[in-house]
Every structure is written in C-alpha cells, then in structure tokens.
Amino acid sequence: MTHFWRAILCAEGFRSLYSKPIAIHVGPVGSAEIFYVYEDLLRRNHGFFDTALKKEWAKGQDREVKLPEADVKSFKIWIKWLYTGRLFLINDKDKLREAGVGKNEEWGRWWKCYALGNFLQDNDFKDASIDGIIEAMTSTPSIPSKLLWKIYEHSTVASAHRRLAVETYVFLLDRATWFDNGDLPMDFPTDVLKYIVPDLTSGVKNVHVCHFFKPDDTCKYHGHGLDKPCEKTKSGFRF
Numbered sequence: 001m002t003h004f005w006r007a008i009l010c011a012e013g014f015r016s017l018y019s020k021p022i023a024i025h026v027g028p029v030g031s032a033e034i035f036y037v038y039e040d041l042l043r044r045n046h047g048f049f050d051t052a053l054k055k056e057w058a059k060g061q062d063r064e065v066k067l068p069e070a071d072v073k074s075f076k077i078w079i080k081w082l083y084t085g086r087l088f089l090i091n092d093k094d095k096l097r098e099a100g101v102g103k104n105e106e107w108g109r110w111w112k113c114y115a116l117g118n119f120l121q122d123n124d125f126k127d128a129s130i131d132g133i134i135e136a137m138t139s140t141p142s143i144p145s146k147l148l149w150k151i152y153e154h155s156t157v158a159s160a161h162r163r164l165a166v167e168t169y170v171f172l173l174d175r176a177t178w179f180d181n182g183d184l185p186m187d188f189p190t191d192v193l194k195y196i197v198p199d200l201t202s203g204v205k206n207v208h209v210c211h212f213f214k215p216d217d218t219c220k221y222h223g224h225g226l227d228k229p230c231e232k233t234k235s236g237f238r239f
Helices: 011-018 039-043 047-052 058-062 072-084 105-119 123-139 147-153 161-172 188-199 215-221
Strands: 021-026 033-038 064-067
Touching: 021 039, 021 072, 033 039, 033 072, 039 047, 072 105, 072 123, 105 123, 105 147, 123 161, 123 215, 147 161, 161 188, 161 215
Parallel strands: 021 064
Antiparallel strands: 021 033
C-alpha cells in the first residue's frame, strides 16, 4: 500500500522515551485493554490527553486515563500511528478491489479511526486518515457511500476536511445519486453552493477519481492550516 506520508526520523523526537508512561484503559469496564504510552508522546498535539493529564485532574495524578466507550481496534491503529507515523488499516481478510464499497470492512475502519481522532482531538491523525481515505478511493477506485456523512459528523463548520466531501460529490459522483442514501447533512447544500457558484458560468464537469486527486496536493484537505506543519513532514517520535 503506497502512502502519501512518510515517517520522519529525528533524534530530538526520542525525548518522549524519558517521560513516564500513562496507563490507558480502553473498552468497557471489566474487559478493558490497557495500553502504556509515554506521557510526552500522548500530550503532544493531542488535546484530549493534554487536558486529562493536567496535574489538577485526579486521573492525571493517578497516571491513568479510562476510555470505556472507545473502540479498541481503532485505538490500536492509533497507537501504531502514534509511534510510526503510518496507518495500518488493511488485514489479510480484506478484498478491497473485489468487494462492493458498502460491504468492505476497511471503510468501517477508516470511519472509526476518523471518529477516534476527533474524540482525542488529534488533528494530525485525522489528517492522516483523510490521506488514507483518498488513497483508498484512488486505488480501488471507488467512493465510499458514507464519506459525506462521516466527515460532516466528526468535523466542524470550518474544517478543511469538508472540502474533500464537497469536491467528491461535485466532481466525482453522478448528480442523480446525491440523494440515494437519505437526507444530506444540514450544512452540505450551503457548502456546495459556496463552492460551485464562482464556476457556474464555465460549468462543473465530472472527473474520474484516479485523475482528480494529486498525491502531493492533499494538504488542502488538512486541518493544520498555513501556519502549522503537516503531519507528513513533522518530526517526532518515529521509528
């Protein structure tokens, strides 16, 4: 699987090895799995853990965090990404090219990871998930039926991720299929109008998914903005 992002090696990033590990209990009480992760690594760019581990919090003093509603499989994928900078979403049972989009389990992993990134306030992980979704669409090639709803459900009004959803519907899907999967998210029609109105005189034409996305141009869908580095180039705790 060809990735748009690359792991960056940086000796400075290994300072995380000197922080104390935090016990993270993931899953229902009584059957939760426990993960031990260095505190510096957890608090770097992850708003949820940075807040949860503040000294004035009892959980911070106990050096543990409990996530009873988090999906364990998605959390394992996040932990691997945290240490390696890569998403591991495909397993041997997947048949992405042969299976229909709505039936493929890999899409389900994308959505759960994206939702987890939103819950953990990890914008880098969400950006990496967006790159992964784009790569999956171009390599199949196909468009996941829940793309629009999942992105809008787990993003804010100003999120650049919504641009991916809008452009996918405007350029890649047959207009007749827009309403096939139920009601559209409330903000979507307005976002589409804002996007297409400047081009109404010249027209908006459909494009094949393999020709539309450019591997080096996915930052326009990322949430880091112009003033922060992309997670693809950011140095950190990476093997």
